Amino acid sequence: MLNTDASGTTSSIGPGTALTCRLCGTTDLRSFCDLGATPPCELFLTEQTAQQPEQTFPLHVRVCNSCLLAQLPPEISPEETFEEYAYFSSFSSSWVDHARRFVDSAQERAGLDTGSFVVEVASNDGYLLQHVVAKGIRCLGVEPSVNVGEAAREKGVPTLTAFLTPETGARVRAEHGPADLVCGNNVFAHIPDVVGFAQGLRAMVADDGWVSIEVQHLLTLVERKQFDTIYHEHFQYYTLLTGQRALAAGGLTLVDVELLDTHGGSIRMWARPADVAGEPSAKVREVLAAEAAAGLHTPEGHDGFAEAVSTIRDDLVSFLIDARRQGKRVVGYGAPGKGNTLLNYCGIRPDLLEYTVDRNPYKHGRLTPGTRIPIFAPERIAQDRPDHVLILPWNLRTELTEQLSYVREWGGTLVFPIPSLEVV
Incomplete structure (x- = not known):
């Protein structure tokens, strides 16, 4: 049972079971959007499994009244979702082209050449790193799904089957050296351990390297009413402000941001290790101001x-x-x-x-x-x-x-x- 007070703050899901913000650790959360209970969105049924009962899980997003991270309780573990995955990125030709353009721009920003090393987290079927391979740049995909990771290897993309943790990051660095660029497209919402993931990014990236994170923007989700992008694979939904805070938890400083049309409206956050980051760009200040104007820098601004x-x-x-x-x-x-x-x-x-x-x-x-x-x-x-x-x-x-x-x-x-x- 949900215990909700008149302000919309939800403090528990049952007697003695407190919901805890996965970024700042408080239990002061408020309701944002309750879509009832649904089965995991990628568990498509076969003729055999269609004859069996389906498990459903609550799909209720809350916002932390302290750090403002919008989040789902981790009802389903990443292992249950991603070890055998139904989504192959390369079936969207526009997405593959989007990845190619990213590689071109990232090469220029980070000064990548044939002596560089690039890591992509959640590299799927090699839709992005195939463009890195084509440029003769050493790379590695870190992908937990066995089936889509195998598809990447068939494209000639080296792929490690693993979830990113601080330990995985340290292992990659020890075996392959520090990465000049670590990128993650549409994965930052998929990990329940936000802090550990950010630490894993920092463990892999060179001390003077770059991290690029592309994730759906909560501002456009709200403005364009994109409620269907809420599902159990997505553990959190970011504004630039909360994305900045999540990266900082791993020792990374936000330095720039791009606004993208992908997935109905995304942000591409560029971060660097804190010691070399410098001041954030004017674009960062501009996007933060737009979020504040929309009310998303206050808990109450998420209502409605x-x-x-x-x-x-x-x-x-x-x-x-x-x-x-x-x-x-x-x-x-x-x-x-x-x-x-x-x-x-x-x-x-x-x-x-x-x-x-x-x-x-x-x-x-x-x-x-x-x-x-x-x-x-x-x-x-x-x-x-x-x-x-x-x-x-x-x-x-x-x-x-x-x-x-x-x-x-x-x-x-x-x-x-x-x-x-x-x-x-």
Whole structure:
């Protein structure tokens, strides 16, 4: 049971069970967004597992009243999620191109050459480090998932199967030398031990090196109502302020930031060991000021998001019910983790969404967790010619609008649920 006072502060999840902020250690947390209970978003069901009960876990984000870190309790361990993983980064061509551009810019910023050493944490299937390899720069991926790590090795990307801890960082440094650049794209939210992870980064990076962390920005999550990016793999949600504090806990100082369009709005934080960092850039001050103006540098400034989320649910469900009553056929495109948060929170099942498709063969023939919607190959859409296609990975809007342009041949439409319902 949640014990919540009139201010929205949640102090416990049961008798004697205190929620503790994983960054500063206080127990003074307040409710931010409660999406009920859902199964893990990447545990797609096979024909066999679909006959068995599914475990669900609370999906309730709180904000620390002290350090302001937005966070989920660690209901599921990283080992349960990532040792066998369904997400392969390379299936998104735009994401691979994004990684290539990052490598080009990082090479210039950090002065990388053939004598340099680059480490990527959560390197997935080698989508990014393949561009480092192509430049003749020595590199190493640190990736906990056995299956996607093997895909990286097949691309010629050296990969260590491990989670990043201070011990792992020290091991990498001892075996390979200090890294001129350590990067982590979309991993900083996935680790429950924020301080230990930051210490692991510091252990690997050279004393005059660079650390780059790309993570979704809580400011855009709130402004664009991106509640579906909340799922159990994401243990925390960062403003630049809380990201700065998390890096500092490991001995790293924020020196610069970039605002990116990826994942609906991300920040790329550049940090260095404290002794060589110097003063932060004007861009850091600018983004911090924007967060403060939006109220996200106070606990109370996070209030109101939950009500906006319920409006999105109501609009989407009403659209799907109306389509069913009119005899319209609605299918989905994509089976991302965020899509499963959306489907479960909205209670959307095959009576409202007949099936969805995905480019990843791993998911074909499986069912979405919780809602049990069948997943097929993308070619199924052209065969069936549905009236509406609900886009679940809305962050790839430009890429998917082009890929699905053929839907207009039979008068079909694309439906985008976030930040508000849009039928194109």
